[in-house]
Structures are given as C-alpha cells and as structure tokens.
Amino acid sequence: MSGTLVLVRHGQSDWNLKNLFTGWKDPDLTPLGIQEAETGGQALADTGIKFDIAFTSDLKRAQNTLKIVLGKLGQPDLETIRDQALNERDYGDLSGLNKDDARAKWGEEQVHIWRRSYDVPPPGGESLRDTGARVWPYYLTEILPRVLRGEKVLVAAHGNSLRSLVMVLDKLTKEEILGVNLATGVPMVYVLNADSTVASKDVLGDMSGAH
Numbered sequence: 001m002s003g004t005l006v007l008v009r010h011g012q013s014d015w016n017l018k019n020l021f022t023g024w025k026d027p028d029l030t031p032l033g034i035q036e037a038e039t040g041g042q043a044l045a046d047t048g049i050k051f052d053i054a055f056t057s058d059l060k061r062a063q064n065t066l067k068i069v070l071g072k073l074g075q076p077d078l079e080t081i082r083d084q085a086l087n088e089r090d091y092g093d094l095s096g097l098n099k100d101d102a103r104a105k106w107g108e109e110q111v112h113i114w115r116r117s118y119d120v121p122p123p124g125g126e127s128l129r130d131t132g133a134r135v136w137p138y139y140l141t142e143i144l145p146r147v148l149r150g151e152k153v154l155v156a157a158h159g160n161s162l163r164s165l166v167m168v169l170d171k172l173t174k175e176e177i178l179g180v181n182l183a184t185g186v187p188m189v190y191v192l193n194a195d196s197t198v199a200s201k202d203v204l205g206d207m208s209g210a211h
C-alpha cells in the first residue's frame, strides 16, 4: 500500500518581507503570504486529494498557512498535530537581524554558508544537520507510519525544516542541498512506496523564484 505525503512551506511572513532572519521567532503571514497559501491550497484542492491528518509546527506562520489550505480543501476541521519538532531551524544569534546587514558585516559567502550549508551552524543556532536531527526522527515515528498505512498526510512547516526532509526524500548530497530553496506556499506531493522510498514527486507551483 502506498500513501501520500504533501509538504508545504508557509506563505510569506512579515519577517520574510522585512528580510529578517526568523528561525524560532513567531511573525504572522503578510497579505501576500495569505494569498500564497490560498493559491497552494487551491492547487491541492484541484487534484481532488482529501487528507487523513495534518501536521504543523509550533509557529503561527505555518499554522495559519495550514488553516488557509484546509479551508480551500473543504477540510477545516481536519485532525491536526502541532509539534515544535517541525519548527524552523533555530537561527541563534542571527534571529531578528537583517539579511543584507549580515552580508555587509560577515560577507556574502559566509552568510550563504550559514543559510544553506548542511553542517555549518549559524552562531548559537542550528545547522541543517541539527535541524534534521529533530525533524527526521519525528518524521520516522509520527508521520511516515501513517503514510505507509496508506494515509494522506499534509505537513505545513518551514523552509529549512522541510529542506532537511527533502534532502533525505530526494537523496540529495550535502553539496546538492546547498542549491535547494523552497518557495513559499508551493505544495510538494510525494507518493511513497511501501518500502518508504519515493515513487513520485509532483510540485504544484513554481519553485524557480525561491531564494
């Protein structure tokens, strides 16, 4: 039996708009972020999918994205599990700083390494590997068993917490994950085989503008 796993990054947040490192801070969606969640939700609704359960983080930009998507799906009361295991990567001392100011201070390359490398943590924060070390066990114990039972599972979370999952699902190397950026509000539909490998991946939107 194979199940379906849909991953969606939250719509644009207020701090995405202000170009601030966010991490575990808790800004809400902007009007554009609301629109992005609506567009992603509509794209999912158009596939005719009905979910058995949803997961989200402890942060309101992901929770509110999920709420909007579930509204579009006509499943506003779907059972939802919230867990901080799915939170964004903790940006440590960079949280709240402007990304361009950080580039001016530490250099373009260093900031890119902090943002996108696999194993270099930002000062006082989590590397992608550290993030994966909490996301992946949660996925294995709470999410994957349901997918393998044939359920359809929706996960609304964050750019880097989802990159840590995508890295493993798509079998990407440390070098390959450096170039991966997830667009806000664009659902990724994975169908998994019974052995938990990926049978197919369908991206319902445009990832090319993500940065």
Ligand SMILES: O=C(O)[C@@H](CO)OP(=O)(O)O
Residues within 6 Å of the ligand: 016, 020, 021, 022, 023, 024, 088, 089, 091, 115, 159, 160, 211
């Ligand atoms: O600020 C953050 O928490 C993340 C996601 O918006 O930023 P980045 O894309 O730089 O990892």
